[in-house]
Amino acid sequence: MGVFTYTDEYTSSVPPARLFKALIVDSHNLIPKLMPLAVKSIDIIEGDGGAGSIRQINFGEGSQVKSMKNRIDELDLENFSYKYSLIEGDGLMNKLGKITYDVKFEPTRDGGSKSKMSSTYYTKGDIVLTEDEIKEGKEKALGMYKIVEAYLLQNPDAYV
Structure with missing residues (x-):
């Protein structure tokens, strides 16, 4: 088994509390509304949405990836940090055992x-x-980030 780690950093004019609430805490409600053709639903299938919970992301018709399951490993509401693992689904491409993510908003x-x-x-x-496989995943994550950021900029009273 190989282990590869990549890091990224993004800046936004949106304060961390708003981004964290929209992108992390309420993503199961917001993302399907903002991206209905890409993400059909995000369902909490085990737990209460906090650490230990399992979320299933169901993608839209025509997507190469049909669904994925994430396990929330840590959710720190005060420090705007979130750790989760992609544990099951097409996103693992039959090449990966899992992917872990560590996200922090400052x-x-x-x-x-x-x-x-x-x-x-x-x-x-x-x-x-391959670099292309990693790049594709990063671009999809950044695309979702930018859509949520644009929504928050256009709706200054959302997630305050």
């Missing part, structure tokens, strides 16, 4: 936020992921 001096994300891929056997 305030910036201008009132916005800096989002730090670390992704750790656990491959099966001797499989090596």
Whole structure:
């Protein structure tokens, strides 16, 4: 088994509390509304939405990925940090045992936020992921981030 870790950082003019509430805490409600063709639903299938809960993401028709299951490993509402693992589904591409994510939203001096994300891929056997496979996953995550950010900028009273 191979283990590969990648880190990314994004900045936004939206404060960390709003981004965290929208992207993490209420994502199961907001994301399907903002991206109905891409994400059909996000269902909490085990637990109360906190640490230990399992969420199933169901993707829209025509998507290469039909569904995925994430386990919430840590949810820190005060420090705007979130750790979760992709544990099951098409997103693992039959190449991965799991992917773990560590996300932290921090305030910036201008009132916005800096989002730090670390992704750790656990491959099966001797499989090596290509740069294109990693890049595709990053681009999808960034696309969702940008859609939520745009929604929050257009709706200043949402998630305050």
